[in-house]
Amino acid sequence: MSNKSLRILIADEQHFNRMKIERLFNQLDYFRVAPVPSLEELLTLVEYACEPFDLLVVNAALAGAKLDLLDFCLDNRQLDRVLIYDGQQTDLLPIPACGQQKVQVSHALLPDFASIQRLMALVDPRLPFVGTVISVR
Template sequence: MPNKALKIIIADTHLPKLIQLEKSLNRLGYFKILPVQHFDDLRALNHELLEPFDVIIANKALTLGNPTHSNLLWQSLRRFNYALLYDDEKTLLDDDSMRRVMARIDPPSPWECLKDLTWIKFRSDHRPGCSCQRLTCP
């Protein structure tokens, strides 16, 4: 079961890609997602008074051609626990790849495999601390 408190930023200049990534994360159970389309918005989120985000998934094209933006992005990445920078032309981020990425970031509980088991609870008619000899206590 996904960590519902995980806060994720998606940064991409292409709106359809932002929507696709957000829907993919929603299908995986993550809903605290902030899509960002411009670098200036991402820079504003780097303020120290704001509560930090846990994960950033960003397209490298946000900083393309601007060394100042590249330096600011690398400095802001220190505030995140996890960062995934991708190249839109070389990286395919579909539902399956997002599932694998999020499994590394937010691993499932070791008890997850037990959720599908049928549990049987045996009913005991004998109350603890009762000294009666009958099968059922009054």
């Protein structure tokens, strides 16, 4: 059973991308998802949050040249885990998922169901389907 109290933040300028990623989380029974369209909103939510976010899923291009996204995520105590996708846009080297690492960088244009499922196995170890594949239509 998934941990319904996990707080997930999705940051991408494209509405379609935010909604697609949110639906992937919903398929895994996660519904405390906050999608944000801009760097400014992301920074505001993270800075003024009463408690840390369990997961941030962010498009690397969102920060542009305004912010070193990798350093921001590594140094921020308000973010427990982070997936930066489309890392090729900003020349970030891929960092694969690992139990101890706070930040994962992917060159994929968008995370797919399998990558979200693997990520959530690290974020929410109570999941019953760790190691199994669920088909999605």
